[in-house]
Amino acid sequence: MSALHIRGIRLFDGNTWHDDAELAVEGGRFIAPDNVPVGAETIDAGGLLAVPGFIDLQVNGGGGINFNDEPSVPTIERICAAHAHFGTTALLPTLITDRRETRSEAVAAGKAARAAGVPGFLGLHLEGPHLSAAKRGVHAAAYVRPMEETDIKELVGALSAxxxxxxxxxxxxxxxxxxxxxxxxxxxxxxxxxxxxxxxxAYIAAGASTATHLFNAMSPFGHRTPGMVGAVLDSGISAGLIADGIHVHPAAARVALRAKRGPGRIFLVTDAMLTIGTDLPDFELNGRTIFRRDGRLALADGTLAGADIDMLSSVRYAAEHFEIGLDEAIRMATVYPAEAMRIGNRKGRVAPGLDADFLLLTPDFELKSTWIGGARVYSA
Known part of the structure; x- marks a missing residue:
């Protein structure tokens, strides 16, 4: 893998901005700019912004296909490629509640994708089927079920993906x-x-360390019954949040961000469906029609079915509507999801030794190119 040296950038390393900075890569990882080897490719970025690549921990689909539709390596490749067009350099293809056989296929696909080194593939998110029937949302009722011993063994085996x-x-x-x-x-x-x-x-004490799409499909906060929302905000776990203005009102997001107790953080997820990167209209999910209307994906009865937003748009929305500024919005898509997945020692920041996943953007935060492991995978 060739070495790379990018000069003339305004660099956000995950902590702070550096003007007239440099970025260097060798062997797929960041190195100190003063250690650039002879013969490295040199790029003068002309004042572009450089930020860590986005990390999305809940991605149902993209590029015209959902992971549930066909859990395979080609599907994972297609989803990762679609989201790279919007700055995501690492993601978890997400399988929602489905047949037992579909989950087994998804696990096998994840293991094969890891072995193949699919660019952008981080691991798997298996969302269900062990959910509450009362809060299943768009998840098919026929497949929601209690976890059994065989499930535990299969899920432990899935970790090799x-x-x-x-x-x-x-x-x-x-x-x-x-x-x-x-x-x-x-x-x-x-x-x-x-x-x-x-x-x-009690479940957090047992080892649960995150919560899925804060506010959505969980018991709400009440002043006498804090519910799941209260437990998330009043504990040290992390939580994903969908920043599209549809799933969570910006006022609720602002309150949550001010209230959240550490060390866990609230991070951005897209919960994106197959529509990302396409102009596709309605589509089918578990035999039901999902309608795409004005940025909303929903069943005929109004039940939300994932989201129609990419991570670049999510970061922009959070920066504009959550009163946190661009720096923190970027961290919510980079540093914090990396920490939630316990991979902050290799992703989420720009620092020597970490994976060279980064973005080049215009000063107006328009994406110019996406890089994974020091290789350009998308150019506008």
């Missing part, structure tokens, strides 16, 4: 199962649950 997030609900998953899965290395995320505050805390 790479960093793995599992969305489960206490209603369908025991505390002991969460303890075992977390101990094996899974990122256990609580979601699609109507559980109360104290139940949520």
């Amino acid at each position: 790479g960093p793995t997030m599992l969305t489960v609900a206490p209603e369908s998953t025991s505390v002991e199962a969460v303890r075992r899965l977390a101990a094996a290395g899974a990122i256990v995320s609580l979601g699609h649950t109507d559980c109360d505050y104290h139940t949520a805390l």
Whole structure:
């Protein structure tokens, strides 16, 4: 893999901005600019912005296909390529509730994609089927079910596909199962649950470390019944948030960001469907029609079905509407999801030794190019 030296950039390293900076890559990782080897490709960026590549931990699809439609390596490649056009350099293809056989196929595809080194593939997010029937949302009722011993063994085996997030609900998953899965290395995320505050805390104590799409498909916050939302904000776990102005009102997001107790952080997820990167109209999901209207994806009854937004647009929306500024909005798509997946030692920032995943953008935050492991995978 050839070396790369980019000069004349305004660099955001994940912490702060550096004017008239340089960026250097060798062997797929960032190196100190003063260690650029002889013969490295040199690019004068002419004042472009350079930021860490976006990390999306909940991606149902893109480029005209959902992961559930055909869980395979070509599908993963297609989804990753579609989202690279919008600045995502690492993602978790997300399988929502489906047949047992479909999950097995997804796990096999994840393992094969990791072995093949598919650019942009980070690992898997298995969202369901062990959810609450009351908060299943668009997940097919016929496939929602309690977790069994065979499920635990299969999910532990899925970890060889790479960093793995599992969305489960206490209603369908025991505390002991969460303890075992977390101990094996899974990122256990609580979601699609109507559980109360104290139940949520018990599962967090057992090892659940994130929550899936904060506010959506979970028991709401009340002043006497804090619910799952209250448990997320009042504990140290991290949580994904969909920043499209449809799933969460910006005022609710602003309140949550001010209220969140650390060390966990709120990070951005797209929950994107196959529409990303396409002009496709309506589509089918588990035999039901999903209608695409004015930035919203929903069943005929109005139930939201994922999101029609990319990560670049999410960062822009958060910066504009969450009163956090561009720096923090970028961190919500880079540093914080990396920390939530416990991969902050190799992704989410620009620093020597970390994976050379980065973006070049105009001063107006328009994407010019996407780089994964020091290789340009998209150019506007």
